[in-house]
Amino acid sequence: MLSVLRNRTYRHLFVAQVVALAGTGLATVALGLLAYDLAGADAGSVLGTALAIKMVAYVGIAPVVAALAHRIPRRRLLVAADLARAGVALALPFVGSVWQVYLLIFVLQAASATFTPAFQSVIPDVLPEERDYTRALSLSRLAYDTETLVSPVLAAALLALVGYRWLFWGTVIGFLASAVLVVSVVLPGAVLAARSNPGKADTGSRSAGVRSAGARSLAGIRLFLSVPRLRALLALDLAVAAGGAMVIVNTVVYVREELGRPAGDVPLALGAYGGGSMLVALLLPRVLDRVADRTVMLPAAFAVAGLLAALAVVTTAGGGAWRWPALLALWAGLGAAGSLILTPGGRLLRSAVPPADLPAAFAAQFSLTHVCWLLAYPLAGWLGASAGLPAATVALAALALASAGLATRVWRTETTAARPAIAPVPAPATVTVRPHHRHARRPVHRRPLHAPSGRALVRHHHHRHPAAP
Numbered sequence: 001m002l003s004v005l006r007n008r009t010y011r012h013l014f015v016a017q018v019v020a021l022a023g024t025g026l027a028t029v030a031l032g033l034l035a036y037d038l039a040g041a042d043a044g045s046v047l048g049t050a051l052a053i054k055m056v057a058y059v060g061i062a063p064v065v066a067a068l069a070h071r072i073p074r075r076r077l078l079v080a081a082d083l084a085r086a087g088v089a090l091a092l093p094f095v096g097s098v099w100q101v102y103l104l105i106f107v108l109q110a111a112s113a114t115f116t117p118a119f120q121s122v123i124p125d126v127l128p129e130e131r132d133y134t135r136a137l138s139l140s141r142l143a144y145d146t147e148t149l150v151s152p153v154l155a156a157a158l159l160a161l162v163g164y165r166w167l168f169w170g171t172v173i174g175f176l177a178s179a180v181l182v183v184s185v186v187l188p189g190a191v192l193a194a195r196s197n198p199g200k201a202d203t204g205s206r207s208a209g210v211r212s213a214g215a216r217s218l219a220g221i222r223l224f225l226s227v228p229r230l231r232a233l234l235a236l237d238l239a240v241a242a243g244g245a246m247v248i249v250n251t252v253v254y255v256r257e258e259l260g261r262p263a264g265d266v267p268l269a270l271g272a273y274g275g276g277s278m279l280v281a282l283l284l285p286r287v288l289d290r291v292a293d294r295t296v297m298l299p300a301a302f303a304v305a306g307l308l309a310a311l312a313v314v315t316t317a318g319g320g321a322w323r324w325p326a327l328l329a330l331w332a333g334l335g336a337a338g339s340l341i342l343t344p345g346g347r348l349l350r351s352a353v354p355p356a357d358l359p360a361a362f363a364a365q366f367s368l369t370h371v372c373w374l375l376a377y378p379l380a381g382w383l384g385a386s387a388g389l390p391a392a393t394v395a396l397a398a399l400a401l402a403s404a405g406l407a408t409r410v411w412r413t414e415t416t417a418a419r420p421a422i423a424p425v426p427a428p429a430t431v432t433v434r435p436h437h438r439h440a441r442r443p444v445h446r447r448p449l450h451a452p453s454g455r456a457l458v459r460h461h462h463h464r465h466p467a468a469p
Contacts, residue, residue: 004135009185010126014136016181017119018143020082023174027089028248029267030167031101036252037164038098046098047249048381053102054109055374059367061113074118075187081115082179084108089171113366120362124350125188135285137346164263220360224368227352228410233365235407236341238372239301242400243308243334245376246393247273250384251331258315258389259324269331276332280339293344294411300340301404307333308397315390375399 005011035046088108095101123140127133224230251269255261287296307330314326345365353361376396384392 004127004132004139007127007132009187010123010136012181012185013119013122013126014139014143016178017140019174019181020085020178021143021174023089023171026167026170026174027092029270030092030164030171031105033164033252033263033266034092034095034101036256038101045381045385046101047252048378048385050101050105051245051249051377051381052374053106055370055377057106057109058113058370059374061110073187074122075182075185077118078115078122078182079179081111081118082175082182084111085115086172086175086179089168089175092168092171093165117362117366120346120366121358122187124355124358130350133347133350137343140346220357220364221368223353223357224361224364229348230352230361230365232407232411233297233345233348234368234372235403235410236297236301237345237369238375239304239400239403239407240338240341241369241372241376242396242403243304244338245373245380246308246311246396247331247334249377249380250389250392253384253389254327259327261324265324269328272328273331273335276335276337277339278335280336281343284340284343288344288347293348297341297344297348298404298408298411300337301400301407303337303340304334305397305401305404307337308393308400312390312393312397315393 005014031047031050035050038046085108088104088111092101092104095104123136124133127136224234247270251273252266255266255269256263259265284296311327311330314323314330317323349361349365350358376399379395379399380392383395
């Protein structure tokens with residue numbers, strides 16, 4: 001899997017992704033503690049709202065940015081997004097009210113909605129071989145998992161020395177380091193740009209060039225939704241969002257309010273989630289060499305529903321020291337199930353979409369996936385704050401189960417539709433060849449022989465006998 005790091009361009013981009021994600025992980029821990037500092041037991045509601053705002057930014061901005069991205073060099077676009085994110089992280093330590101958190105989160109995630117689809121669309125051009133691209137997807141998943149494991153541990157160590165607001169400075173450093181690494185490489189041009197020859201451009205290319213940004217963004221979404229297996233992928237993303245939203249929104253509430261544990265245990269719980277995801281990301285590439293993506297992804301979606309149902313049991317239990325290790329185990333399981341779905345997602349998309357349409361497809365997936373999170377985040381935060389954590393857990397388990405069932409049905413429909421219709425071939429006319437002697441014990445044979453007229457004939461002792469119709 002590490003062989004793809006021999007490619008210098010990908011190596012720099014991968015390290016840029018890792019350091020940016022590490023900074024984001026510190027911000028995730030700090031933001032949860034900031035919400036608890038501002039709202040107390042209602043921290044889940046605050047986080048749910050903040051993350052819903054994040055999803056609105058992703059859904060609304062990513063397709064438009066993808067439609068306009070062909071006019072801006074991708075390296076310049078990535079660096080500008082990193083610098084914008086660093087500026088917002090620089091302001092977060094100084095907020096003193098909830099509305100300021102909401103405003104800064106929107107700006108931060110608008111920049112991320114610019115960065116992430118552009119970054120994803122670069123990787124297939126840097127690593128055009130399918131095997132290398134599969135390894136890169138696993139490494140990317142591993143980078144996300146490293147963030148969810150290492151960043152909480154680092155945050156826990158820093159919280160023993162400084163206040164949580166200092167964690168935002170780690171986020172600033174991560175984004176600035178990412179920008180420096182992106183500047184250090186020359187990125188290949190987009191496939192669409194490389195293939196468009198002004199002298200030989202076809203009508204579709206010329207019409208695409210004059211379409212508005214809004215039309216191009218909608219075209220990317222239509223392209224994504226036109227393929228059944230990608231619609232199944234979207235349903236699977238909804239199952240991932242159901243499990244992930246419970247972890248991201250309510251970890252601080254579970255640890256601090258339900259279990260009464262110290263603030264330092266919040267990053268440990270988040271680290272368990274990342275540990276389960278990382279383990280799967282390390283093992284999955286070899287599995288995907290032997291089995292189909294569907295074989296891995298569909299059972300994982302049903303596992304998310306089962307784990308959330310088990311969480312509902314833990315939540316309704318009156319008490320006991322066993323609930324803390326049970327919570328860690330469930331968080332690790334949810335991380336593993338999410339990684340089983342998310343890691344093969346890029347392979348699935350790449351196999352279903354022409355190379356020239358990959359940037360639009362990745363942007364469409366980015367937006368549509370975050371529609372799923374836009375539904376799951378408020379459900380986990382608002383319902384948990386108003387009706388209680390058991391009600392939120394049951395609702396998210398039902399959502400994950402429905403999503404898994406829908407994905408299974410859609411994918412099965414595509415498989416059935418893709419199977420070619422084969423007209424039944426009539427069996428050829430046959431004759432029974434009997435031995436000369438009545439008492440011979442030789443077995444009876446049936447031999448199809450065809451004459452040009454279509455009637456079966458058989459030669460027997462140099463005489464030609466027409467076969468029985």
